[in-house]
Amino acid sequence: xxxxRPFFAALAIVAIHVLPAQAIEIKxxxxxxxxxxxxxxxxxxxxxxxxxxxxxGAVNDAAGKEGTANFITAMMDEGAGDLDSAAFQxxxxxLAMKMSxxxxxDRFQGSFQTLANRRDASFALLKLALAKPHFAQEPxxxxxxxxxxxxxxxxxEPDTISSRAWMAKAFADHPYARETDGTVKSIATITAEDLKxxxxxxxxxxxxxxxxxxxxxxxTLARLLDETFGDLPxxxxxxxxxxxxxxxxxxxxxxxxxxxxxxxxFGTDGMLRADPDFIPAYVASFVLGGGGFGSRxxxxxxxxxxxxxxxxxxxxxxxHAGLVFGQLGxxxxxxxxxxxxxxxxxxxxAEEGPTAAELAETKTYxxxxxxxxxxxxxxxxRQLLAIQEDNLGIDYINRxxxxxxxxxxxxxxxxxxxxxxxxxxxxxxxxxxxxxxSDGQ
Amino acid sequence: MSFKRRGLYAAFAGVFLLAVFVRPxxxxxxxxxxxxxxxxxxxxxxxxxxxxxxxxMVWYRVGSADEPQGKAGIAHFLEHLMFKGTTKYPPxxxxxxxxxxxxxxxxxxxxxxxxYFQRIAKERLGLVMDLEADRxxxxxxxxxxxxxxxxxxEEERRERIDNDPSxxxxxxxxxxxxxxxxxxxxxxxxxxxxxxxxxxxxxAFYKAHYTPANAILVVAGDVTPDEVRKLxxxxxxxxxxxxxxxxxxxxxxxxxxxxxxxxxxxxxAASPVVQRAYLSVSYATAAKGEAEALDVLAELxxxxxxxxxxxxxxxxxxxxSYAGAWYSGDGLNSGIFGVYGSPVPGGAVxxxxxxxxxxxxxxKANGITEDELARTKxxxxxxxxxxxxxxxxxxxxxxxxxxxxxxxxxxxxxxDRIQAVTLEDVKAAAAKxxxxxxxxxGVLLPAAGAPAGGGEPTDPTPSNSTQQ
Numbered sequence: 001x002x003x004x005r006p007f008f009a010a011l012a013i014v015a016i017h018v019l020p021a022q023a024i025e026i027k028x029x030x031x032x033x034x035x036x037x038x039x040x041x042x043x044x045x046x047x048x049x050x051x052x053x054x055x056x057g058a059v060n061d062a063a064g065k066e067g068t069a070n071f072i073t074a075m076m077d078e079g080a081g082d083l084d085s086a087a088f089q090x091x092x093x094x095l096a097m098k099m100s101x102x103x104x105x106d107r108f109q110g111s112f113q114t115l116a117n118r119r120d121a122s123f124a125l126l127k128l129a130l131a132k133p134h135f136a137q138e139p140x141x142x143x144x145x146x147x148x149x150x151x152x153x154x155x156x157e158p159d160t161i162s163s164r165a166w167m168a169k170a171f172a173d174h175p176y177a178r179e180t181d182g183t184v185k186s187i188a189t190i191t192a193e194d195l196k197x198x199x200x201x202x203x204x205x206x207x208x209x210x211x212x213x214x215x216x217x218x219x220t221l222a223r224l225l226d227e228t229f230g231d232l233p234x235x236x237x238x239x240x241x242x243x244x245x246x247x248x249x250x251x252x253x254x255x256x257x258x259x260x261x262x263x264x265x266f267g268t269d270g271m272l273r274a275d276p277d278f279i280p281a282y283v284a285s286f287v288l289g290g291g292g293f294g295s296r297x298x299x300x301x302x303x304x305x306x307x308x309x310x311x312x313x314x315x316x317x318x319x320h321a322g323l324v325f326g327q328l329g330x331x332x333x334x335x336x337x338x339x340x341x342x343x344x345x346x347x348x349x350a351e352e353g354p355t356a357a358e359l360a361e362t363k364t365y366x367x368x369x370x371x372x373x374x375x376x377x378x379x380x381x382r383q384l385l386a387i388q389e390d391n392l393g394i395d396y397i398n399r400x401x402x403x404x405x406x407x408x409x410x411x412x413x414x415x416x417x418x419x420x421x422x423x424x425x426x427x428x429x430x431x432x433x434x435x436x437x438s439d440g441q
Numbered sequence: 442m443s444f445k446r447r448g449l450y451a452a453f454a455g456v457f458l459l460a461v462f463v464r465p466x467x468x469x470x471x472x473x474x475x476x477x478x479x480x481x482x483x484x485x486x487x488x489x490x491x492x493x494x495x496x497x498m499v500w501y502r503v504g505s506a507d508e509p510q511g512k513a514g515i516a517h518f519l520e521h522l523m524f525k526g527t528t529k530y531p532p533x534x535x536x537x538x539x540x541x542x543x544x545x546x547x548x549x550x551x552x553x554x555x556x557y558f559q560r561i562a563k564e565r566l567g568l569v570m571d572l573e574a575d576r577x578x579x580x581x582x583x584x585x586x587x588x589x590x591x592x593x594x595e596e597e598r599r600e601r602i603d604n605d606p607s608x609x610x611x612x613x614x615x616x617x618x619x620x621x622x623x624x625x626x627x628x629x630x631x632x633x634x635x636x637x638x639x640x641x642x643x644x645a646f647y648k649a650h651y652t653p654a655n656a657i658l659v660v661a662g663d664v665t666p667d668e669v670r671k672l673x674x675x676x677x678x679x680x681x682x683x684x685x686x687x688x689x690x691x692x693x694x695x696x697x698x699x700x701x702x703x704x705x706x707x708x709x710a711a712s713p714v715v716q717r718a719y720l721s722v723s724y725a726t727a728a729k730g731e732a733e734a735l736d737v738l739a740e741l742x743x744x745x746x747x748x749x750x751x752x753x754x755x756x757x758x759x760x761x762s763y764a765g766a767w768y769s770g771d772g773l774n775s776g777i778f779g780v781y782g783s784p785v786p787g788g789a790v791x792x793x794x795x796x797x798x799x800x801x802x803x804x805k806a807n808g809i810t811e812d813e814l815a816r817t818k819x820x821x822x823x824x825x826x827x828x829x830x831x832x833x834x835x836x837x838x839x840x841x842x843x844x845x846x847x848x849x850x851x852x853x854x855x856x857d858r859i860q861a862v863t864l865e866d867v868k869a870a871a872a873k874x875x876x877x878x879x880x881x882x883g884v885l886l887p888a889a890g891a892p893a894g895g896g897e898p899t900d901p902t903p904s905n906s907t908q909q
Contacts, residue, residue: 044491045829077746086756089746093816096823115826142755145785149762152711152786158604258708261599293524293536303533306592309600329600361541368543372560375492375662376830 024374026384026394029218031225037210038384038394039221042377046116048214049377051385052229053109055207055237058180060198064189067147067182068198069103071190074147076101078139081128085139088129097122099129105176105241106319107389108202113378116215120224127228130203135192147187154181158263158430159327165255165428166265166325170246176321205229207237211384213377244321245269252427254438262335262431263327266342268424270315270322273390280407281415282315286362287354288346288420289313289326294361300345301328307338315419324419336435339427346422353413367401472829473839474666475849478678481654481686485839485849486669487661489832495662496832497569498558499577500840502657503650505630506552506623506691506774512642514630517550518594519643523557524548525586527579532586535572542568552624553773554844560833563663570676577651578680580644587640595636598629606707606885607714614718614883617701622694622774653677654686659840661832691774694720700877708888712762715790716781717797720879721768723776725846732770733858734870735778739768741809741817742800743780749804749813754782754796761785761793773845778874790884801875808868822856 027039061068077092077099079085092099098113110130114122154160164179171177182190208229212221246269271278289297289312301311313326330338354362374380374397387396429436473487505516526532539546544561546569559569602608612627619625629635658677660669697720724732743750743766754761764782780801782793828834842852 042491044489045826047827047830049830086747086752093745093747093820096820096827098827113827115823142759146762148786149712149783154711156709156711260603261596263604293533294540302589302593304589306589307596309593309597329604330596331599361537365540365543368562369545371492371494371543371562372545375489375494375832378830 024380024397026397027218028394029212029221029225031222031230033226033230035205035208035210035225035229037212037221037225038388039211039216039218040213040377040380040384041215041217042213043215045377046215047377048114048116048119048212048216049381050112050210050212051109051378051381052112052208052210053107053385053389054202054204055107055240056202057103057105057107058178059105059175059241060201060238061175061178061182061186062194064186065182065194066178066186067151067180068190068194069108069202070181071143071147071187072108072133072195072199072202073101073103074143075133075135075139075195076129078143079134079136081132083128084134085136088125091125095122095125097125099126103180105180109385111378119216119220123224123228127231130229131231133199135195135199137192140192140195144187144190147182148184151179151181151184151187155184158257158259158261159265159329161255161257162263162265162327162428162430165253165430166267166426169251169253169426169428170267170323171244171321174244174321175241176244176318200233201235201238203232204235204237205232206234208232209385209388211381211388213381213384241318241320246321246323246426248421248424250424250426252436252439253429254433254436255428255430256432257430259431260331261329262332262429262433262436263329264335264339264342264433264436265325265327265428266339266425267313267323267325268419268421268426270324270419271317272320272322273317273392275322277411277415277418278315278317279403280411281419283359283362283366283404283407284354284412284415285313285315285324285419286366287358287412288349288416294365296345296349297326297328297342301330301338301341305337305341307334307341311338311342324421332432333434335429335431335433339429339436343422343425346420346425350417350420350422353416354409356409359407359409359412363404363407366404370401472835472853473849476666476670478653478673480678480680480682482656482658482673482677482680483843484658484669484673485660485843486664486666487659487832487835487839488663488665489661489835490663493563493663494560494832495563495566495660495664496558496560496836497566497573498556498659498836498840499573500554500556500657500659500844501651502553502655502686502689502844503555503646504551504553504844505626505628507650507689508623508626508646511634512638512646513626513634514594514628515638515642515646516555517629518591518635518638519646520548520550520555520557521590521594522582522587522643523576523580525583525590526581527575528581529575529579530572532583535576538572539569544569550628551841552628553771554841556837556840556844558836566660566664566669567672567676570672574676574680577653577656577677578683580647580651582640582643584640587643591635591638594629595632598632598635602627602629603632606705606710609707610703610705610714610716610883610885613703613705614716614881617703617881618718618720618777619694620697621692623691624694624772624775648683652682652684652686653680654682657840657843659836659843661836689773694775697879701881702884703881704884704886706886706888710885710887712783712786712887713790714781714783714885715794715797716779716883716885717794718881718883719778719874719876721776721778721874722770723772723774723845724770724842724851725773726775727770730858730862730866731870731873732776733855734862734866735768735770735776735874736821737814737817737859737862738804738809738867738870738874739766739778740821741813742766742804744817744820747816749800750780750782750797753800754793758796759785760788760796764793764797771841771845790886794882801871804868804871805875808864808871811864814862814864814867818859818862821859825856 311328546559750764754764
């Protein structure tokens with residue numbers, strides 16, 4: 001790292017007490033029907049954003065039917081209630097309502113936006129999609145074709161190939177090794193009955209979490225929560241994935257592709273979001289490889305040596321496994337050198353940990369930039385949903401910066417050793433890398 | 442499961458597309474105010490008091506289309522080098538100071554503009570202005586910083602273009618659509634020219650284009666126009682211009698006389714795609730109402746699942762998995778209207794292309810319906826309301842417009858001008874635009890023997906811009 005010059009002294013380490021909480025009041029709204037949502041009222045613009053999720057997702061896809069939950073995400077605007085596909089989409093456009101869905105391993109998430117003056121009609125259309133989707137054969141066949149071509153395309157994308165190979169190696173038979181989007185083979189076998197069965201499992205009030213931000217008041221939201229979600233069954237969410245720890249045995253796999261730039265994915269076991277040391281580990285991971293400029297990996301691999309356009313490493317937490325996961329792209333001739341620099345940087349970081357200056361600088365960045373996550377309705381709603389999903393508590397936004405500030409150098413050093421394990425890396429490379437070979441070659 | 446590299450690239454993956462989808466704002470309330478400093482630097486302020494943060498952007502009226510012959514990529518390379526230190530701050534200091542103050546920053550380059558931005562707590566607005574004003578005039582470049590950064594840019598090109606066949610096809614289409622105009626070059630540059638860019642090239646380009654009168658300051662967020670004026674005068678107002686800014690002179694594109702076609706066969710292509718680009722007018726070059734009509738036309742032809750192309754090709758005839766249209770009207774010298782489709786698995790591109798042609802011919806001959814026009818206008822205008830939720834989106838909309846020949850008033854009046862589009866305007870715009878002679882058709886084919894199937898183009902709109 002470049003030593004701190006005197007002029008930094010004046011600017012450095014000025015705590016910025018811009019807590020987003022100053023501007024954000026979160027209300028917990030409970031409907032008569034017992035549905036809870038977190039609400040931030042903001043009447044600046046005539047817009048309402050809602051984020052919601054159901055427990056369960058791609059881990060609940062049946063074996064051989066990977067991609068079922070993802071298939072549902074693509075069918076949500078293809079007909080519901082008394083509206084066929086074309087009529088539903090025409091209605092949505094007429095209302096200028098926006099909705100989209102995403103199935104991750106552990107959750108089925110929905111994102112919804114409406115203009116305030118079309119509020120009730122837009123919520124009613126969303127309700128139809130959630131409660132009474134058709135999964136009719138015509139749109140289903142068409143959507144299947146789209147999913148198939150999407151799957152084929154992903155099978156050719158270098159970073160996807162690299163990440164997927166990594167997940168397959170790390171998770172072996174665990175559901176997290178699966179393709180959330182499905183494969184060409186599995187997508188071909190999914191039927192309307194599969195979608196209906198999965199829909200019934202996933203869309204339950206018990207697994208529902210809701211965050212709403214914008215031009216709406218408590219009473220109106222309480223009413224709309226019941227109207228929108230109240231008809232969903234109160235059944236238990238589907239079974240979660242078993243806990244899993246990634247093996248500490250280093251592995252390397254090269255996937256040969258004729259491309260000019262090798263994509264290198266590297267990582268190890270990490271930690272759950274609920275881990276008591278998550279915050280100090282997060283701070284340490286940021287010093288090593290987070291947030292772009294200034295991290296050790298960016299300095300060593302990009303700034304000093306020009307080996308990549310982007311390199312990072314970070315903590316990824318699923319409900320039942322955690323990862324330390326990184327990626328970089330570099331010209332084939334330099335692949336071995338770049339991976340060597342990554343490992344050396346990680347080794348040094350594990351041994352020494354962050355410096356006091358790095359820790360202080362990272363804390364001011366992380367605390368100061370937290371407010372940037374709260375400058376639009378949609379972004380606030382995403383934050384509120386994530387905080388609920390991770391069970392961090394409704395006061396988390398107020399506490400979060402204090403927790404970052406409280407991280408000590410000793411704690412950060414301990415966590416640096418824990419997250420930076422170059423000798424345990426699972427490495428997958430796509431391309432024609434020089435200086436990297438698959439195990440056993 | 443797919444991870445994205447965080448930071449440098451992934452965090453800003455959406456930025457450059459927004460330049461294409463400029464959806465300016467309703468004039469219902471004064472969303473933006475503008476004034477000009479004594480040295481000619483224009484300022485735009487977009488107050489948004491919902492969170493105590495600001496987006497601070499400096500836009501230069503210079504892009505890859507302004508590069509000297511043989512120096513393709515220098516505008517973008519300079520953008521990278523602007524982080525490499527000044528007489529006041531050593532290399533690396535810029536990013537570090539922003540980081541230490543809890544801010545985020547980045548930059549991007551297009552064919553017509555180069556922009557630098559920070560998102561930061563409002564109390565730090567003066568600090569980022571100080572840094573940005575300093576590097577407008579005091580850049581210091583040394584080979585020890587320049588040479589590794591050139592390698593970084595080469596990696597950026599490999600990652601975004603050379604590793605991706607659909608990006609390669611878009612690059613080929615641009616190079617054929619423009620015979621003479623510098624829009625034919627990719628923003629990031631052709632590799633043989635990028636390889637040879639030097640420190641001196643960067644300094645010469647910097648000295649020729651970076652001065653207050655050639656820059657626009659856009660500040661969105663928790664500030665008032667008065668606060669911005671005071672700070673802007675203090676930090677930018679004191680800068681003297683180092684040269685006279687003159688109109689941008691670029692090689693004029695001759696009137697096209699023949700349709701062109703390019704087929705890229707690539708083993709890495711998962712499935713075939715056909716894309717057509719028509720050389721068209723832009724907001725800066727169009728007659729009154731013409732560009733607005735093209736925005737309406739693009740939305741109703743290919744804006745989503747209820748659009749004509751999608752309904753006909755994907756739903757009714759089941760020829761394509763995806764089909765759509767787009768209009769890029771924010772070029773200083775011209776625009777592009779694009780259509781695309783990708784066959785269903787096992788299908789061929791020929792019937793897809795033929796059906797697209799039939800739909801375009803039909804619109805030329807018969808126009809569109811009153812109902813389509815009303816629905817499309819409503820969609821476009823609703824999008825401008827949604828755009829108000831994001832200060833970054835607003836700041837980019839104004840910056841992009843002002844560097845490509847539009848004014849703040851133009852942006853504010855955009856919904857009214859969309860509302861004024863008539864059936865005849867759309868029909869006339871279609872007739873003028875959908876002329877074979879103005880077109881390049883690009884086909885991406887998987888290598889012979891590869892499994893056939895349709896494919897969603899990664900990014901059917903031109904990736905017109907690239908960032909640090």
